[in-house]
Amino acid sequence: MLEDYRRRTPKSRELFERAQRVFAGGVNHNLRTFGLTTVGAYPPFMCRGEGSSLFDVDGNRYIDWWMTHFSQVLGHGHTAVTGAVAQQVSLGTHFGTLNEAQVLLAEELQRAVPFMEKMRFCTTGSEATMYAARLARLFTERPLVAKARGGWHGGNDTLGYHLKFPFSDDPFYNGVSFDFNDTDSVDALMERHGNELAAVIVEPVLGAGGGIPPGPGFLQYLREETERVGALLIFDEIITGFRFCYGSAGTGVFGVQPDLVTLGKIVAGGMPLGVYGGREDVMSLAAPGAKGGRWVGGGTFSGHPLSMVAGLETLAALKTRRDDYETLNKRGDHFRRRLNAVFEELGAPALSTGTGSIVFIAWLEHPLDPDTPLTATRLGSAVDHARLDEFQARLIEKGVFGYHGLGAMSFAHSDEDLEQTLGAVESVTVEMTGR
Ligand SMILES: Cc1ncc(COP(=O)(O)O)c(C=O)c1O
Known part of the structure; x- marks a missing residue:
């Protein structure tokens, strides 16, 4: 798995080997493996951010949904x-x-x-x-x-x-x-x-x-x-x-x-x-x-x-931009609906959750009744963590960088970013379900 990613990220691999010698688990925040270590890979080392994009030390570009732990609502490098x-x-x-x-x-x-x-x-x-x-x-x-x-x-x-x-x-x-x-x-x-x-x-x-x-x-x-x-x-x-x-x-x-x-x-x-x-x-x-x-x-x-x-x-x-928040919230709601339509069409046990511009994805061990209100216990008891990590890692290979399945939309995310993200989610879902 992730052969393409490994071929394109030699510098990140070398840096992560060194990081593991000095940091517990190789990271300075437990989430920053981004699911990649679960599948035997390593996280990319980022060196530049611009708008909705991040660039790693090997020169690869990613559409960023992590957005600095959801801090960059204006986009990187404003x-x-x-x-x-x-x-x-x-x-x-x-x-x-x-x-x-x-x-x-x-x-x-x-x-x-x-x-x-x-x-x-x-x-x-x-x-x-x-x-x-x-x-x-x-x-x-x-x-x-x-x-x-x-x-x-x-x-x-x-x-x-x-x-x-x-x-x-x-x-x-x-x-x-x-x-x-x-x-x-x-x-x-x-x-x-x-x-x-x-x-x-x-x-x-x-x-x-x-x-x-x-x-x-x-x-x-x-x-x-x-x-x-x-x-x-x-x-x-x-x-x-x-x-x-x-x-x-x-x-x-x-x-x-x-x-x-x-x-x-x-x-x-x-x-x-x-x-x-x-x-x-x-x-x-x-x-x-x-x-x-x-x-x-x-x-x-x-x-x-x-x-x-x-x-x-x-x-x-x-x-x-205070009047633009409404549009951002609606864009997020609409995008979650589109993601869920993809999962439904492919029969994938995945669900996009969130609110407004917060757009998460969970892979599930068993389906959730859509009519019962979501709680952390209901959602948490259903999440398939191994598959979620695999999904996350495969998305990163396709140039979509996030956590919690995806992350947070910013004012800098373009329609093209959204289409590319949806395309990547669709191909990863096909890879994972074999449909
Ligand atoms: C809701 C909430 N509270 C507190 C924190 C902690 O903030 P910090 O990471 O800046 O210590 C976070 C960080 O993710 C958070 O999401």
Whole structure:
């Protein structure tokens, strides 16, 4: 398998051999093997990005759907963003102090997400969700933060449990959870732990768990139930923020306002950034000297000038395109329907899931009843991981680069990119099903 890929990527092969000698598993993020090591191959080493394309060190071009972990909604190498970063670099990189761009970026974020009465910047999304959870515990003086099964909130110890089906307990990282889109499981959580809950943290659209949209009223139910038991509601919008509209998907698309929100990815256009913010009475506990001296915040690289200027230019560009989000969402919905039509026509046990421009593909061990709402447990229990990895690897060989089956569409993806992607999905599906 992948003979063609191996022939075209000698430099990547050599680099991956070296990477395996220095990095555990050869990678610096567990997803970055992209399914290729499962089939005995190696991931391509990328060296340049432009619009919807990535180029590897052997000179091969790929249509990119991974888009820097879904950060690049404008496409790679947006000139306003790279220009601002280059100009900032000429002044120095980071001084570990306040800088003007921090204030400008926070002001724009506040205009776009007005319920963020106060916010803080950190360097990654993992820190943002960790600090949001810590603030909730400080504010409520309660111990537990519940998450949705299958929700990924980064690599921090606080929320690193119940990530993948069968969501079994881990002796070191453990906590309470519920099933996204399943109000019975929320009821069970509230009944058992309601008075110990500091917060519920949830993505408005369950990202890594399958790009699953919330069922009608589900987020509102979480809002009401958290209020009833005196817990905070935290929306982790590190994927959904500025992906489905200019601002928060929670309020802007689904009409539900949390107490705290976390942002990252898109808001710094490919540079490192985490944001946590929301109610002033909660956020004020992060201020120096606040209640009990518990530390919230920190980070040598927080508010890094390069991330700040990249964020400012990204938001400026997105603001001028705010009316185009509707088209992007519709394009994604339409593309998923076309993918599913291909799978149906070829009788392939595969399903494209997602919401708007989030376009994932899962290969399944058994079919899913289309009339029962999707949850991470229903989807996770059906996924055939070995075939999904094979599908992913074969797509990469055909020049379509992604993860979670495919990934995220950006404003830079052209109609031709979509047709080529569909063609590649079709030929890989034929290869895998023999039809
Ligand atoms: C919803 C969500 N929250 C948090 C994180 C963690 O962000 P980071 O990788 O910047 O630490 C991610 C990253 O994929 C994410 O998707």
